[in-house]
Amino acid sequence: MKYFISFLLIFFSVSVLASSFYSKLLKEAALKNNFKQISVVNKKFDKKKSSLGKKFFHDTMLSFNSDMSCGTCHLTKFSSADGLPNAVGVGGEGEGIDRMFSDGEIVPRNTLPLWGRGSKDFNTLFWDGKITQVDGEIISQLGLLTKNYASMDNEYEIIQDFYQDPLISAVHLPFVEIRELVADDEEVTEVLKKESIDTAMNVFYDLTERIKKDSDYTKEIKEIYNLEVDQIEFFVVADAIAHFIRDEFAIKETIFSDFVFNDGKLNDDAIRGGLLFYGKAKCSSCHSGTLFSDLDFHSIPYPQVGFGKNGFGVDYGRFNVTYDPDDLYKFRTPPLINVEFTKPYSHSGSVFDLKEAIRYHFDPLKNLDLQNISDLERVEMYKKLKISGQNINQIPYLDENELDQLVEFLKTLSFK
Ligand code: HEC
Ligand code: HEC
Known part of the structure; x- marks a missing residue:
């Protein structure tokens, strides 16, 4: 018995040693x-911008056809994705599996979760890296996006963030992505399909006008960004959502x-x-x-x-x-x-x-x-x-x- 106990003791201490090794x-x-x-x-974020971004993230007014929001596909209950093989965009109804049985347009990719997408050095976004940052420069399908803003006659401080932060560029894209937040109907999308920067800019312009008409938003934007109604541009939406992603989906x-x-x-x-x-x-x-x-x-x-x-x-x-x-x-x-x-x-x-x-x-x-x-x-x-x-x-x-x-x-x- 004594031997048996010593054997057990040795056996356990060896396995504890092995496990700690x-x-x-x-x-x-x-x-x-x-x-x-x-x-x-x-990465650091601003709590007020994040809370404004949260509202934008869930606001269906900000989809071109006003029927869905970022939150329709990036859901808490699916760990910031949607639980579906391919996302179901414009025209879809419900959440998760229900969307598959609705008449929504199929986005031909699996929804990516958002965890850590706002972290430092996260410089390649989407499955195919349609947003990347190389040597500090942000490369995107709307290649001229940053330059367009640069040539705009303004000196807003957040423009600086926009140059340096690929997430802010990334947040722009779902808003102009056909089937995702813009319906695949000819009138709207013929030009978008050509990935014309002008058409994307028109969508951004249209969405910005909606915000300008919403006194709750304009009041909050004035408070946080110190912008008057006529100074509001779409990058305010993108910037605020980027802050929200950095906050809500931080690691x-x-x-x-x-x-x-x-x-x-x-x-x-x-x-x-x-x-x-x-x-x-x-x-x-x-x-x-x-x-x-x-x-x-x-x-x-x-x-x-x-x-x-x-x-x-x-x-x-x-x-x-x-x-x-x-x-x-x-x-x-x-x-x-x-x-x-x-x-x-x-x-x-x-x-x-x-x-x-x-x-x-x-x-x-x-x-x-x-x-x-x-x-x-x-x-x-x-x-x-x-x-x-x-x-x-x-x-x-x-x-x-x-x-x-x-x-x-x-x-x-x-x-x-
Ligand atoms: C050569 C690079 C490479 C190696 C090595 C590799 N992976 Fe992957 N892994 C990828 C890529 C790229 C994808 C996505 C491919 C796609 O979706 O078409 C992926 C996808 C995955 C996924 C699915 C994740 C998701 O969200 O869809 C898991 C899980 C995974 N890998 C785990 C592993 C494990 C475990 C190993 C080691 C046995 C491994 N990988 C080795 C590159 C790699
Ligand atoms: C119809 C469903 C749908 C909606 C609505 C949607 N997304 Fe996504 N999201 C996706 C899919 C699908 C992908 C992957 C697409 C790809 O990589 O081609 C994705 C990818 C992303 C990524 C890249 C993550 C990574 O790992 O690189 C970000 C960031 C993102 N979405 C943010 C947003 C924001 C912000 C909104 C609202 C403006 C939004 N999404 C609306 C389905 C959706």
């Missing part, structure tokens, strides 16, 4: 991969950050999953930093569902922005904060299960019903496989147990 390794791996304290990453302490920087505990599977993530499985070569994204573009052979940005079940991803054939089928690495709650996954929302979302990175054929997919889908898959071949090869085979451990780890990236 693995904990230490994981903390070191995270720090080496640029994982920082939450407080260092979040908070996660189970993992609490583990790395405080004395938070992880279970053994999460620790092993974390070591896989930073080690053998090489996830951190793309999902790096505090938000778990290198903000760069890669191709992962996810199946495409829905109409696709390029129509008929095709989405060329980054290529749509650069027209560089090397960018075909590449998408910005998605950040993984709260990933447990932001399903479905991938740019087209084609995967509902977190474990399978990981598996597609190295075994994309496992879940494909090769008998029942269309010829086009199969041909598209061949192309993606060729382009993502290197990425697939980089990740070794992971067995079910390892995949479960990775999922356990990803769950620690949720807020505490």
